[in-house]
Amino acid sequence: MQLEDVVEVLKYLIEGLNKTDLVSAYTQLGALLQQASQIAPSARQQVVPLNNQVVQLRENLVRVQNSLEPPEDWGPARRRVFVQVEAQGLVGRDAAAALDKVLQQQTLDPATAAQGVQQIAAQIGQLKQRCAIALAAIGNHVVRSPKDDPSRANVTITFRREASINTLQDLYRQARTWDHIAAVFCELTRAPIESPQLRDVNSGSLIVDIGVLIGATAGIATIVEKIFAVREKSLQMRKLALEIRKFERVDVSHANAVEEAADKELGTAIAGMAEKLLDENGWLRGSTERNELENRVAQCLRDIQQFTHDGGRIRFRFPPPPVDADAQRQALAKNVAESQRNIEQTMMRVDNLFGELERLRQLPPKNDTAP
Incomplete structure (x- = not known):
């Protein structure tokens, strides 16, 4: 694994997460699901504005996650880094599929779905923090081509x-x-x-x-x-x-x-x-x-x-x-x-x-x- 591959993946993730603000979007979706869990099951389908908000947020998140799928020109080394930084399942098409799996519980138990979405939000926040710390560490201490000095x-x-x-x-x-x-x-x-x-x-x-x-x-x-x-x-x-x-x-x-x-x-x-x-x-x-x-x-x-x-x-x-x-x-x-x-x-x-x-x-x- 070359340093350039690590830096490229970290930058890609940080820029993507900053631009899309996934943490806030997942947190908002979790709050809506938590709100839905407070409504009697028989009345949930009647709360149209709330249901529409959940559907719209879900569609936006799936679209954003699909847009964050690693570029096709990434080689095996960068894809390994992507997995090693634990971004697999949190960013990209796999993350969109994971969200749909969590939301399948919405009709039966919105509280469980809310908990699952909030957990994803926390994991994405931790990923963003890890990447920022690592990139800062590299930036503070990296040297590309140190010149030989006989002294x-x-x-x-x-x-x-x-x-x-x-x-x-x-x-x-x-x-x-x-x-x-x-x-x-x-x-x-x-x-x-x-x-x-x-x-x-x-x-x-x-x-x-x-x-x-x-x-x-x-x-x-x-x-x-x-x-x-x-x-x-x-x-x-x-x-x-x-x-x-x-x-x-x-x-x-x-x-x-x-x-x-x-x-x-x-x-x-x-x-x-x-x-x-x-x-x-x-x-x-x-x-x-x-x-x-x-x-x-x-x-x-x-x-x-x-x-x-x-x-x-x-x-x-x-x-x-x-x-x-x-x-x-x-x-x-x-x-x-x-x-x-x-x-x-x-x-x-x-x-x-x-x-x-x-x-x-x-x-x-x-x-x-x-x-």
């Missing part, structure tokens, strides 16, 4: 969940988080601050580029490498605790102690990383400025850890430095590349550990018959 590197943030309207909405939250992370690391390394930008939606993942000076990127890469290393150690400890629990004759307090140590390992490591980062970047100990920054750095590390824990993946890359680049830039670029290799290797081991833990959980307890 800058990029951090690509990949969400492993299937790309959908909901993950596009999640971009708001994730972009704010990575805005903050990028800003803090730029402040840490005394580099200009830049915001993340959404590059593409591809292969079921959102890809966000954070273009920052290579010094700040090298710092983030080193930290991510260390976080994955600590996570690997923590998972190994949890694997040990699980293996201990599988022995029936072993006191479970031993396993509990190992799990507690695994929990503390990450928190202790993050605090130590934050302190070391401030030292390495020349922030004097004891100052209020340093203490405040250290707290923000530690929170960033926790955010990165949580992102990776939730299945997110991070890739660091940079354009090749020019031949005449200074030694420091060459060294930083080399460090980023080395960190990326280490991260990928550790990620593979972490994924394998997750698999082993899941396998161990499925095994029955071992009968420890040792004397």
Whole structure:
């Protein structure tokens, strides 16, 4: 799924819903049906003006919905996006058919029909809101053709969940988080601050580029490498605790102690990383400025850890430095590349550990018959 397809579908839906004001029309129809439900069944057919209003609104809605059917020249990709944003059945010919199905209950039970129409109105309103939020998120963070700059590197943030309207909405939250992370690391390394930008939606993942000076990127890469290393150690400890629990004759307090140590390992490591980062970047100990920054750095590390824990993946890359680049830039670029290799290797081991833990959980307890 390409970003252009997502944007095109979102724009089409927002423009169509704004132009036709379907929510108001469905709400009005629901109110008329609710009004009809208050009239005695024997007298309903005699209320001609009300019946005419219902018929006219229904005809207008069917006509409008048919006009909102996706264009014939839309390819399979855009039609998949249309389905993924949950517009199927709310916009287009299918929606017109769904309305007729609801209105079939009008004669027997107008109150039920009114409830069904009002529910559709609410769903269309939610669809409109979701599309607006997603399009705004894309508009605020999209970059089409970023120019390679040998002084800058990029951090690509990949969400492993299937790309959908909901993950596009999640971009708001994730972009704010990575805005903050990028800003803090730029402040840490005394580099200009830049915001993340959404590059593409591809292969079921959102890809966000954070273009920052290579010094700040090298710092983030080193930290991510260390976080994955600590996570690997923590998972190994949890694997040990699980293996201990599988022995029936072993006191479970031993396993509990190992799990507690695994929990503390990450928190202790993050605090130590934050302190070391401030030292390495020349922030004097004891100052209020340093203490405040250290707290923000530690929170960033926790955010990165949580992102990776939730299945997110991070890739660091940079354009090749020019031949005449200074030694420091060459060294930083080399460090980023080395960190990326280490991260990928550790990620593979972490994924394998997750698999082993899941396998161990499925095994029955071992009968420890040792004397």
